[in-house]
Amino acid sequence: MLGGTFDPVHLGHLRSAVELREALALDRVHMVPAAMPPLRGEPRVSPADRLALLRLGIGDTPGLVADPRELERDGPSYSADTLASLRRELGPEARLVMALGHDAFLRLADWHEPERLFELAHVVVIDRPDHRASLPQPLVALLAGREVEEGEALMTRPAGRLLRLKLPSRMAISATEVRRRLAAGLSVRYLLPEAVETQLLSRGLYRHG
Ligand code: ATP
Numbered sequence: 553m554l555g556g557t558f559d560p561v562h563l564g565h566l567r568s569a570v571e572l573r574e575a576l577a578l579d580r581v582h583m584v585p586a587a588m589p590p591l592r593g594e595p596r597v598s599p600a601d602r603l604a605l606l607r608l609g610i611g612d613t614p615g616l617v618a619d620p621r622e623l624e625r626d627g628p629s630y631s632a633d634t635l636a637s638l639r640r641e642l643g644p645e646a647r648l649v650m651a652l653g654h655d656a657f658l659r660l661a662d663w664h665e666p667e668r669l670f671e672l673a674h675v676v677v678i679d680r681p682d683h684r685a686s687l688p689q690p691l692v693a694l695l696a697g698r699e700v701e702e703g704e705a706l707m708t709r710p711a712g713r714l715l716r717l718k719l720p721s722r723m724a725i726s727a728t729e730v731r732r733r734l735a736a737g738l739s740v741r742y743l744l745p746e747a748v749e750t751q752l753l754s755r756g757l758y759r760h761g
Pocket of ligand 1: 555556558656725726
């Protein structure tokens with residue numbers, strides 16, 4: 553599972569999802585847009601539009617799935633609930649991974665039921681070249697004894713470990729920068745899939761900062 557606001561989806565998300573799937577030999581990567589992200593402001597476009605852009609961005613990419621389950625629930629989008637729903641579908645033995653970028657990881661101890669995340673899934677942190685910071689103390693405590701160095705260590709258990717991963721194409725692309733560029737009338741070419749760019753521009757999404 554790779555959750556996010558996807559406001560809008562960009563090549564940093566998509567390339568990370570492809571490389572994550574390869575690096576950990578995952579069957580699928582579910583990209584799950586949040587309806588109401590609990591820890592940040594209201595996204596700029598509607599959930600339905602963010603999901604539609606995500607679907608366009610994924611296109612026919614093997615193994616990537618635009619998963620609407622958080623948009624079909626009421627209330628805040630807690631990742632623990634999303635993982636619980638995936639776990640129910642996949643069964644207790646399946647290897648389940650929650651992936652997130654380093655910026656999101658830094659706040660993990662503030663999430664809803666952080667211990668439960670590790671009961672339900674492995675947590676895999678994707679390095680981002682534009683985000684560097686050391687770990688806050690509550691996060692260090694949450695991670696105690698969970699960290700492993702290699703992806704193989706995730707193979708022997710269905711959940712509970714932490715892996716920090718440097719994927720081959722680390723991209724300094726953020727949705728914040730994409731939105732800033734669109735609002736300023738600047739080019740977003742090669743930051744997003746072409747189909748997503750075409751749709752954003754033709755509908756004037758994010759044009760007014
Ligand atoms: P914003 O700039 O609005 O905060 P974002 O670009 O970080 O957005 P999100 O939708 O918040 O995008 O990200 C979803 C998940 O993908 C998060 O775990 C985030 O850390 C990760 N992510 C986003 N961009 C990248 C990137 N370029 N490389 C690796 N991971 C990324």
